[in-house]
Amino acid sequence: MLLFLKGIQETLEKFSHYKPIWERSRDEILAEFLTGNPALSEFEQAIKGYEDLNLEIDSEPRAYNVGPVAITTGKLNIQPIKTSLKISIFNHGLLGWF
Secondary structure (H helix, E strand, C coil): CCCHHHHHHHHHCCCCHHHHHCCCCCHHHHHHHHHHCCCHHHHHHHHHHHHHHHHHHCCCCEEECCCCCCECCCCCCCCCHHHHHHHHHHCCCCCHCC
Protein backbone atom coordinates (compact mmCIF):
# COMPACT_ATOMS: atom_id res chain seq x y z
CA MET A 1 0.00 0.00 0.00
CA LEU A 2 2.81 2.42 0.82
CA LEU A 3 4.41 1.77 -2.56
CA PHE A 4 1.08 2.56 -4.26
CA LEU A 5 0.68 5.82 -2.30
CA LYS A 6 4.26 6.76 -3.09
CA GLY A 7 3.52 6.18 -6.79
CA ILE A 8 0.47 8.47 -6.59
CA GLN A 9 2.51 11.16 -4.83
CA GLU A 10 5.33 10.93 -7.38
CA THR A 11 2.84 11.23 -10.22
CA LEU A 12 1.21 14.30 -8.73
CA GLU A 13 4.64 15.86 -8.12
CA LYS A 14 5.18 15.84 -11.90
CA PHE A 15 2.76 18.77 -11.97
CA SER A 16 4.46 20.67 -9.13
CA HIS A 17 6.51 22.81 -11.51
CA TYR A 18 3.19 24.35 -12.60
CA LYS A 19 2.56 25.39 -8.99
CA PRO A 20 3.34 29.11 -9.53
CA ILE A 21 0.44 29.22 -11.99
CA TRP A 22 -2.15 28.46 -9.34
CA GLU A 23 -0.37 29.94 -6.31
CA ARG A 24 -0.39 33.57 -7.41
CA SER A 25 -3.22 35.58 -8.88
CA ARG A 26 -3.03 36.94 -12.40
CA ASP A 27 -3.34 40.50 -11.05
CA GLU A 28 -0.42 39.98 -8.68
CA ILE A 29 1.80 38.61 -11.44
CA LEU A 30 0.77 41.38 -13.83
CA ALA A 31 1.37 44.15 -11.27
CA GLU A 32 4.81 42.76 -10.44
CA PHE A 33 5.71 42.51 -14.13
CA LEU A 34 4.59 46.06 -14.90
CA THR A 35 6.48 47.62 -11.96
CA GLY A 36 9.68 46.92 -13.84
CA ASN A 37 8.51 49.10 -16.75
CA PRO A 38 9.16 46.24 -19.19
CA ALA A 39 10.39 46.77 -22.71
CA LEU A 40 8.61 45.27 -25.69
CA SER A 41 11.18 42.47 -25.82
CA GLU A 42 10.31 41.53 -22.22
CA PHE A 43 6.62 41.33 -23.14
CA GLU A 44 7.52 39.10 -26.08
CA GLN A 45 9.70 36.91 -23.84
CA ALA A 46 6.92 36.56 -21.25
CA ILE A 47 4.37 35.67 -23.92
CA LYS A 48 6.78 33.09 -25.36
CA GLY A 49 7.20 31.60 -21.88
CA TYR A 50 3.44 31.11 -21.53
CA GLU A 51 3.21 29.69 -25.06
CA ASP A 52 5.98 27.23 -24.16
CA LEU A 53 4.04 26.21 -21.03
CA ASN A 54 0.98 25.54 -23.18
CA LEU A 55 3.05 23.30 -25.46
CA GLU A 56 4.54 21.53 -22.45
CA ILE A 57 1.08 20.86 -21.02
CA ASP A 58 -0.09 19.57 -24.41
CA SER A 59 2.79 17.08 -24.36
CA GLU A 60 1.71 15.60 -21.00
CA PRO A 61 0.30 12.10 -21.42
CA ARG A 62 -3.48 11.63 -21.22
CA ALA A 63 -3.02 9.43 -18.16
CA TYR A 64 -0.43 8.27 -15.67
CA ASN A 65 -0.89 4.67 -14.55
CA VAL A 66 -0.06 3.89 -10.94
CA GLY A 67 -0.83 0.28 -10.22
CA PRO A 68 -4.55 -0.26 -10.89
CA VAL A 69 -5.31 3.48 -10.92
CA ALA A 70 -5.04 5.85 -13.88
CA ILE A 71 -4.56 9.53 -13.05
CA THR A 72 -6.02 11.12 -16.14
CA THR A 73 -5.19 14.50 -17.59
CA GLY A 74 -7.66 14.19 -20.45
CA LYS A 75 -11.40 14.57 -20.77
CA LEU A 76 -13.54 13.48 -17.84
CA ASN A 77 -16.79 14.65 -16.30
CA ILE A 78 -14.65 17.01 -14.23
CA GLN A 79 -12.41 19.72 -15.61
CA PRO A 80 -9.25 17.95 -16.79
CA ILE A 81 -5.88 18.82 -15.35
CA LYS A 82 -4.47 19.95 -18.71
CA THR A 83 -7.41 22.22 -19.47
CA SER A 84 -7.35 23.69 -15.99
CA LEU A 85 -3.63 24.45 -16.27
CA LYS A 86 -4.02 25.97 -19.73
CA ILE A 87 -6.85 28.23 -18.57
CA SER A 88 -4.71 29.34 -15.62
CA ILE A 89 -1.78 30.06 -17.92
CA PHE A 90 -4.02 32.06 -20.24
CA ASN A 91 -5.51 34.03 -17.37
CA HIS A 92 -2.17 34.60 -15.65
CA GLY A 93 -0.09 35.19 -18.71
CA LEU A 94 0.24 38.04 -21.06
CA LEU A 95 -2.06 36.17 -23.41
CA GLY A 96 -4.93 36.99 -21.06
CA TRP A 97 -4.16 40.71 -20.86
CA PHE A 98 -5.78 41.63 -24.12
